[in-house]
Amino acid sequence: MAGQARVLYDFEGQPGTSELSIITGEILNVTSKDVGEGWWEGSNQRGLSGIFPAAYVEAIVQTYNVPPAMPPPPLPQIYVEENTAPVIQQQSQYDDDWDDDWDDDVSEVNPASHPANAAGGRSNSDVGSALDVNLAGLKLGDGKGTVRKNLNRFSHFVKTGGEAYILGASKVTATDSDYIQIIETNDGITWAPNPQPYSCVVASPKKESKLKGLKSFIAYQLTPSLNNIQVSRRYKHFDWLHERLVEKFCIIPIPPLPDKQISGRYEEQFIERRRLQLQSFVSRVSNHPILSRSDVWLHFLTCTDAKRWKSGKRKAEKDEVIGAAIFSVVQVPEKALDPLQLDSQTEAFGRFVQSFDTAVRTMQSNFAEQVKRQQGPYKRDYQRIGQSFRTLSSAMELLETAPLTRALAHTADTYDQIALLCEDQPRLDFEPMGDLLHDYRGLLASFPDIITVHKGALQKRRELERSAAEGKTESNVVIRAQQRTDVVSYTLLAEMSYFHQQRVHDYNAAAKIFLQEQIAYYQKIVDHLQSTLSQYKDV
């Protein structure tokens, strides 16, 4: 049993196949996620079983618990989330070709092809990306892909020398640019700000093609204020970068990339939405005091030369200052931290993350539903009101084309216009909010692991303290361990502080934009109605 899943979208199985028809809201028992090609197998509550598209359901995730005091043993190998191939295998696919064949933007998927029949092999493609179903209307919160290639940070921490670091046995070759500073200010413990803050604009997505038009993709133009030199990046470059950042910064949640999507990808609206989502990713990294200064990011942001790109890529992939090793380059205030206070702080933070994550999911699913409602039933309802006035006007026109007849026809047109407003509106309010929620689901999903990394370090420290009390460990080892776990704690506190600051800023801004757009929408309706009201004479 691979758990349960909630159905997000209706899917009608083809008769005579093993496909299971599923209904939005249903809870399915998932019996296998290994069906392949974006399909899962399971049964519904009426006892019927079969396969269904994984992209149409959302796995019911256990709510995050504050990690247990005793962290679980490290996993035998790097764990990656279901539906993505093991990282090692993936790595091999990143060859040095600037325009290699592993292409995220292949447009030649036969639109009539069925997921189960689609040419396979790209196990790291998003679930359901080959689906021929038009997902254009389902742009929000489909609950998949939010957490991309989410390494288990704790096992990564252990694998990359976490224990050795605490014990002071690690040796890391770091360059100056690697050093990370944490300071204490009036606002508490924070990252030292980037002395050269900059921003970056993502603009002008262009459809490009190669192999004589056989393959096509979108290239996005990034212009950092650092140097004002534009670089062109494809989704696969973002993807590669994202993986490097996750690997490197085991205690910083990396903003998620937008979900992959094939259907309707060349429609203008989709491209613009994707651009906005990538802009959000780029801004989040550019604004982050630590991420914004990392070599790999700056390489991504500034490299304009294919040859330098390849060497920078290789260098980044061989970076040793990743995972636990990063703590060796963190400079923290001298003050020792109180482990008890830390415990209660991280526990409260864990509870907050859990509750915030639930709220984000609730809003994401409610807003996604609202988008569907406005683009479907609401739109039709306005059109039906329009149709009522039109029929009335036409009937009266049989007798005469009086002012009333014309006014009624105008009102019919007005409601048709309102119907179109209603359909388009989510682009301006619900969808941007949905993008923010998508970002936060990605960010929040990292925290339970981050907390576990921290707990793991504290756990190791306590072991050493106990061992020293029993005379089994030298006191200088313990003191070193205490200093070094404080480094881990300082980084967590700095990132918590940064996260809160961003959260307040982001939600305040997003709620304001949402409300402003809602106001503008209803105001536009008022204006339309007022204009049609003026068509009626005083009789």
Add this chain to the structure above:
Amino acid sequence: MAGQARVLYDFEGQPGTSELSIITGEILNVTSKDVGEGWWEGSNQRGLSGIFPAAYVEAIVQTYNVPPAMPPPPLPQIYVEENTAPVIQQQSQYDDDWDDDWDDDVSEVNPASHPANAAGGRSNSDVGSALDVNLAGLKLGDGKGTVRKNLNRFSHFVKTGGEAYILGASKVTATDSDYIQIIETNDGITWAPNPQPYSCVVASPKKESKLKGLKSFIAYQLTPSLNNIQVSRRYKHFDWLHERLVEKFCIIPIPPLPDKQISGRYEEQFIERRRLQLQSFVSRVSNHPILSRSDVWLHFLTCTDAKRWKSGKRKAEKDEVIGAAIFSVVQVPEKALDPLQLDSQTEAFGRFVQSFDTAVRTMQSNFAEQVKRQQGPYKRDYQRIGQSFRTLSSAMELLETAPLTRALAHTADTYDQIALLCEDQPRLDFEPMGDLLHDYRGLLASFPDIITVHKGALQKRRELERSAAEGKTESNVVIRAQQRTDVVSYTLLAEMSYFHQQRVHDYNAAAKIFLQEQIAYYQKIVDHLQSTLSQYKDV
């Protein structure tokens, strides 16, 4: 086979009974309308059959055709629409008791009683009036009862001496107050205006009871500007009056009464809605140049004494100037009318009536649907948006009660308030428009018959003309017949003219009110949203 019916509301049959579950929009084949107690029998398109509440469906009526040149022969007896008992039987129920037992407002219907078990016998009660289902939400356009006790006007015309009138053989005793005048003005042929126009206010519906509270009913207070003396009238008095008016004025469509309804009848909103509907009826009669001056109406409007009520009631029931006899008291311009022009005028009018009726039905059903949508899904959708913000606010409150937390909670409350606005709004826009449409369905339903009456008269005239041409009829008989059919034609033209004038006025006013209320609604939403937007700080 008793025709087909369209399902207006979902109804779930009780398992283990012969009840048929029906779904809104479904087309049923009705096999019997004689099941009784408000039930019909039929089958759905999946082949299931059973009984279902007649009030939940709408019989699919053949669209009106312009009556054939040869009117159908008179029916053997006065025809009344299904679900109402023959008029003769009904008459007997109007005894002279001011507060007789035939009570439209019986409130003792056991709310748990099932239509099939309810004590029966009142075959003239509205279909489904004993239903225990709460129909409060279904106030618009249920398509039943619109045409109450709709005598076949043509057969009524014939029975009340139509032929004798054309032949000049009828003898009618009329009083001065009976005389009706038609004039020709710049606007064409119209009724002479009421020299003493007045209005009447329907106010203060009061719940009253008798038999020690065993029976209760609503009494409405009518105050005509004629004398400013208030009279108290119950629905049954309106019902009686309506029947008299239909009987008397065979060429004037009588405004319909509101549908009977039991469920929720004592809820304030229902009573207020009923009052508005009765006000509309009273205003339409008071404004009509002819109806407003009729004895029976003035009796209804001014009689304050139980004894005088009884004698006036008896007098009205014995009135001889009804049906065809009314033409004897109509005074018309001397100019003879052109029969060919009349033919084309009435034919065009017939087509207009048919098309207008379709438009009214379309709008009625669309608006009824919109009411349900706003009170159901729309309301829930706004609440769901509110809930999203509330969950977010609660999650953040775990950490701090910051301005953002409070602003988000305020936004949640705002959307809850908008949900309530949305639920209440139909009372102000869709329902008043629905009441107008109800009136027009009633008025329009009379016209095909009225046109048939007119056609019948012209047909008789042509017969006489042919007969005279063959020397079989004396020319003075033909001349008299021509004069007299002109009287019939003049009354039709006068009423057509009045109807058009009212139509333009009513729809112009109703569309304006509808749009004004829609604007006010969206403006209120804008105001609510602006107020919650101001809760967010500039960060």
